[in-house]
Amino acid sequence: MIRQKLTQKVLDLPKTDLARVGVLIALLLLGAVLSPGYLSVGNMRIILLSVAGIGIVAYGMTLVVISGEIDLSVAGIAVLSGMVGAALLPSGSAVLVISxxxxxxxxVGFINGILTSVIGIPSLITTLAMLGIARSLANILSGGQAAYPDAMPEYLWFGSGTLFGLATPIALLLIIGLCTIVLTQYSAFGRALYATGGNSRAAVLSGIPVKAVKITVFMISGFLAAMMGMLESARLSYINPAAFAGVELEVLAVTVLGGAALAGGSGSILGTLVAALIIGVVNNLLNQLGVSIYVQQVVTALVILAVVLPGLRSRIFAK
Structure with missing residues (x-):
């Protein structure tokens, strides 16, 4: 009985996801009206490439938020992971560098999970501290100098190669998205995840290993943050110890826009993917129209509010 109540929220997700898909379609049609050729294959590819990295790390953030926690360390993890790989470039082994x-x-995700779920430090504090620690360690390790993986084509493939006929970042965005959808919606772990975020005490009483669930999602988040860092570094052929400033807030915005409640217990990977695409479509359209970057930030924020507020109002009135 407890499990049925705790997992009921999973059944309500498709309606909210469909609403976001409707917004995305409306924005695409608006783009087609305002900018000829907006729906061309080339421009769609540009949009997908622009959101691939953010979307991938937002999948991990979504899992963490569903569990009732938050991960602000993703940018630091991306930088530190990249510099650890860069330190091994002289070995000439792509397998070693990527691994x-x-x-x-x-x-780093495992450490976040232990500090949060076992030690009991709030995840906001843990991951904010880890953001600074990881960035500092990256600069110490690299001496503040960038690295260039030009001589390692296997590494560069992650940014400029192809997989199944798609650019590698786009293919990974879709493949990882599909895997995480299966994980959250069609597995015992997914049911445990929603239960943990919905009511951790009731989850414990029903036999769910809450601590293990939270450690796992932090590890997944760390893995996907490192993946995002590698994709971007490979695309630019440049591993930068000062990269990804403010990315954690962009990722959190996409996660919230995708329907994940910061209180935990709700959210979906499909919603996160659609949210990333909404942001990408808006930014791309504004770029084509020659709108100032500062105006773009205002418009993007208004779009986020317009999509999020109806769902927020329904949750408030439901109470």
Whole structure:
């Protein structure tokens, strides 16, 4: 009985996701009216490439937020993971560099999970501190100098290669999205995740390993942050210890726009993907219209409010 109540929210997700899809379609049609050729294959590719990195790390953020926590360390993890990989470039082993990059993200995520769920430090404090620590360690490790993986085509493939006929970042955005949708909607772990975020005490009483669930989502978030850092560094052929400033707030905005409640217990990966696309479509259209970057930020914020407020009002009146 407890499990049925705790997982009921999962059944309500498609309606909110469909509403966001409607907004996305409306924005695409608006773009087609205002800018000829807006719906061309080339421009759609540009939009997908622009949101691939943010979308991938937002998947991890969504899992963390569903569990009732938050991860503000993603930008620091991306930078630190990249610099750990950069330190191993002289080895000439692409497997070593890529494995070390992703493993660093997992390890930092594991530390976040332990500090939050076992030690009991609020995730806001833990991950904010980890953001600063990771950035500092990245600069110490690199001496403040960037690295250039030009001689490692396997690494560069993540930014400029193709997979299944799609640009690698786009293919990974879709593949990882599909995997996380299956994880959250069609697995026992997904049910445990929503239960943990909805009511952790009731989840414990129903036998769900709440601490293990939270540690796992932080590790996934760290892994995907490292993946995002590698994709961007590979695309630019430039591993920068000062990169990704403010990315954590962009990712959080996409997560909230996608329908994840900061209180935990609700949200969906599909919603996050659609939210990332909404942001990408808006920014791309404004760029084509020659709108100032400062005006773009205002418009993007208004779009987020317009999409989020109806759902927020319904939750308030439901109480």
């Amino acid at each position: 070390a990059t992703l493993a660093t993200g997992i390890c």
